[in-house]
Amino acid sequence: MLRIAVPNKGSLSGPAAEMLHEAGYQQRRESKELRIVDPVNDVEFFYLRPRDIAIYVSSGQLDIGITGRDLLIDSGANAEEILPLGFARSTFRFASKPGAANGVEDLNGKTVATSYEGIVAKHLADNGIDASVVHLDGAVETAIELGVAEVIADVVETGTSLRNAGLEVFGEPIMKSEAVVVRRTGADVEEPKVQQFLRRLQGVLVARTYVMMDYDCRVEQLEKAVALTPGLESPTVSPLHNEGWVAVRAMVPSKEAQRIMDDLYDLGARAILTTAIHACRL
Numbered sequence: 217m218l219r220i221a222v223p224n225k226g227s228l229s230g231p232a233a234e235m236l237h238e239a240g241y242q243q244r245r246e247s248k249e250l251r252i253v254d255p256v257n258d259v260e261f262f263y264l265r266p267r268d269i270a271i272y273v274s275s276g277q278l279d280i281g282i283t284g285r286d287l288l289i290d291s292g293a294n295a296e297e298i299l300p301l302g303f304a305r306s307t308f309r310f311a312s313k314p315g316a317a318n319g320v321e322d323l324n325g326k327t328v329a330t331s332y333e334g335i336v337a338k339h340l341a342d343n344g345i346d347a348s349v350v351h352l353d354g355a356v357e358t359a360i361e362l363g364v365a366e367v368i369a370d371v372v373e374t375g376t377s378l379r380n381a382g383l384e385v386f387g388e389p390i391m392k393s394e395a396v397v398v399r400r401t402g403a404d405v406e407e408p409k410v411q412q413f414l415r416r417l418q419g420v421l422v423a424r425t426y427v428m429m430d431y432d433c434r435v436e437q438l439e440k441a442v443a444l445t446p447g448l449e450s451p452t453v454s455p456l457h458n459e460g461w462v463a464v465r466a467m468v469p470s471k472e473a474q475r476i477m478d479d480l481y482d483l484g485a486r487a488i489l490t491t492a493i494h495a496c497r498l
C-alpha cells in the first residue's frame with residue numbers, strides 16, 4: 217500500500233486535498249482525521265503539518281509527500297522534489313521599512329526575523345553576510361514594529377500582508393516556491409505504484425491547463441489551422457461527409473483558447489467548440 221503525507225493545515229491543505237480528490241482518491245471527511253485508508257486505490261493518507269512532511273518522507277516510512285518547495289528546502293531533510301503541482305505559488309523575500317536596506321549586502325550586523333531559518337541562514341552564508349537570524353512561528357510582519365528585528369524574510373504572494381504592515385520588499389527574491397511532490401532522496405521513482413500516483417496528478421494538471429478543441433475547416437486551410445492547434449502529439453483529422461472539409465480535434469492551452477478560436481474563425485474554420493477535459497493520461 218502506498219503511504220502518502222498530505223498537509224493537514226494552512227495554505228497547502230485545501231488545494232492538495234482538492235487535487236487528490238480530482239485524481240480519484242478518497243479524502244478525509246473531517247479536518248480532525250489524522251489518517252485514512254483508501255482501499256480501492258490501495259493508498260493510505262497521513263495528514264501532517266506541512267513543515268514536517270519532508271522529514272517524515274526522508275525517514276522512509278512514508279513513500280511520498282505533498283509540501284511546499286520552500287518548506288522542503290528549509291527542513292534540510294533528505295528528500296527531493298519529483299513533481300511540481302502548480303498551486304500555493306509564492307516567492308520568498310526580504311522586507312523592511314522603506315529605505316532600511318536595498319539588498320542582501322546591506323544586512324551585515326542586522327537581525328532578520330523569519331519562520332524559514334534554514335533558507336535564510338544558507339542564503340546569508342552563500343552571500344558572505346554576517347547577520348543574526350531570529351526564528352518566529354508566524355505573523356513575522358509584526359516583528360519589525362515590535363523591535364524584534366530590523367528585517368524580515370517571509371513568504372510573499374500578493375504583497376498585501378507586507379503593505380498592511382508598512383513594509384517593502386528589497387533585493388532579489390530568495391526563492392520561488394509552489395506545492396511539490398517529494399520522495400526520499402535516491403528512492404526509486406520508477407516504482408510502479410509511485411509512477412501511477414504521479415501519472416494521476418499529472419493527469420489533473422493537464423486537465424486543468426488544457427481544453428479540447430474541435431472545428432471544421434476546408435482542406436486548403438488545414439495546414440494553417442493545424443499550425444494554430446498543433447496539439448500535444450499531433451491533431452486528429454477526420455474526413456467530413458461534405459467533400460473538401462475535414463474535422464480537426466486537438467488539445468489547446470485553456471488560457472489561449474479564445475485567441476485560437478478567433479484566429480481559426482478568421483482562417484475560415486467553423487463549428488469551433490471547446491470542451492473541458494476531466495481527466496487524462498498522456
Ligand SMILES: Nc1ncnc2c1ncn2[C@@H]1O[C@H](COP(=O)(O)OP(=O)(O)OP(=O)(O)O)[C@@H](O)[C@H]1O
Pocket residue numbers: 225226227228266267283284285286287304305306354371372373374393394395
Ligand atoms: N499567501 C500564500 N500564498 C501562496 N502560498 C502560500 C501563502 N502562504 C503560505 N504559502 C505557502 O504555504 C506553505 C506554508 O505552509 P503553512 O503551513 O505555513 O501554511 P500557512 O498558510 O502559512 O499556515 P500556518 O497558519 O500553519 O502558518 C509554503 O509552501 C508557502 O510558500
Ligand SMILES: O=P(O)(O)OC[C@H]1O[C@H](OP(=O)(O)OP(=O)(O)O)[C@H](O)[C@@H]1O
Pocket residue numbers: 227353354355356357370371372373374375376377378
Ligand atoms: O503576500 P500575501 O498575499 O499577503 O501572502 C503572504 C502571507 O501569507 C502567509 O501568511 P499566513 O496567513 O499563512 O500567516 P503566518 O504568517 O502565520 O504563516 C505568509 O506567511 C505571509 O504572511
Ligand SMILES: [Mg+2]
Pocket residue numbers: 226354
Ligand atoms: Mg504560514
